[in-house]
Amino acid sequence: MQFCESSDSTPAPQFITYDSLNLRLAPEHSLWSHVLWNSSKFIYKLINDNRISVENKSVYELGCGCALPSIASVLNKAEYVVASEYPDQELLENIKFNLSQNIPADKMNNIEVHGHKWGEKMPERKFDLMFQADLVFNHTEHVNLVKEIKQCLKEDGQCHVVFSFHRPQYKQHDLQFFVACKQEGLKVEHKETIKMDRMFPEDDNIYEIGIREDVHWYTVTKQ
Numbered sequence: 001m002q003f004c005e006s007s008d009s010t011p012a013p014q015f016i017t018y019d020s021l022n023l024r025l026a027p028e029h030s031l032w033s034h035v036l037w038n039s040s041k042f043i044y045k046l047i048n049d050n051r052i053s054v055e056n057k058s059v060y061e062l063g064c065g066c067a068l069p070s071i072a073s074v075l076n077k078a079e080y081v082v083a084s085e086y087p088d089q090e091l092l093e094n095i096k097f098n099l100s101q102n103i104p105a106d107k108m109n110n111i112e113v114h115g116h117k118w119g120e121k122m123p124e125r126k127f128d129l130m131f132q133a134d135l136v137f138n139h140t141e142h143v144n145l146v147k148e149i150k151q152c153l154k155e156d157g158q159c160h161v162v163f164s165f166h167r168p169q170y171k172q173h174d175l176q177f178f179v180a181c182k183q184e185g186l187k188v189e190h191k192e193t194i195k196m197d198r199m200f201p202e203d204d205n206i207y208e209i210g211i212r213e214d215v216h217w218y219t220v221t222k223q
């Protein structure tokens with residue numbers, strides 16, 4: 001998980017194909033939005049397998065990166081989707097590009113890209129579903145991520161929180177997110193843990209491999 005040296009030349013954009021979708025990765029960014037994380041892929045699969053039913057639901061994705069779960073939601077008939085990301089023009093433009101490449105024109109009105117910092121200028125409406133894919137490693141942001149759930153989730157809604165322990169020594173700090181949720185009266189349920197290829201094989205000489213292959217799925221609800 002090391003950044004490259006900066007360079008004067010602008011690197012060519014990177015394109016990846018995931019399932020049948022064509023995604024462009026954002027330019028390298030200090031907030032790690034330039035990577036498609038396993039957590040997003042897991043949520044994508046849960047939606048496509050209808051284990052998370054998005055049909056006719058309102059969906060709010062935080063820190064969406066490439067916007068894979070948001071795209072999957074529109075394609076699986078969500079009523080309305082807000083794909084949100086840090087308010088950096090390049091990141092937001094990249095999301096809009098990915099939407100334009102993967103969502104049919106007649107469904108483009110069902111999705112909106114929203115630039116905001118967590119805990120600030122949150123959407124006014126409340127949502128049936130929220131997605132937080134690989135966000136809990138931002139320990140100082142837990143308070144804002146919880147605030148988003150409290151403010152934006154419907155009383156009977158579900159926030160799906162998916163993540164891995166990329167830096168195993170911070171496992172307890174990552175899990176502190178759920179302590180913060182419970183302190184705010186939210187309910188937390190561990191749904192499943194699956195194995196996927198670890199995100200950063202270059203870290204194998206630093207960290208144990210097994211724990212980094214685990215991708216954890218939790219739900220946070222109000223009731």
Ligand SMILES: C[S@@+](CC[C@H](N)C(=O)[O-])C[C@H]1O[C@@H](n2cnc3c(N)ncnc32)[C@H](O)[C@@H]1O
Nearest residue numbers: 031032033036037040063064065086117118133
């Ligand atoms: C590890 S990446 C995960 C990206 C995507 N969810 C995925 O799973 O592929 C974390 C994401 O959170 C966004 N982010 C980080 N801090 C943020 C903040 N304070 N407000 C809004 N977005 C933020 C980053 O720009 C990045 O897209």
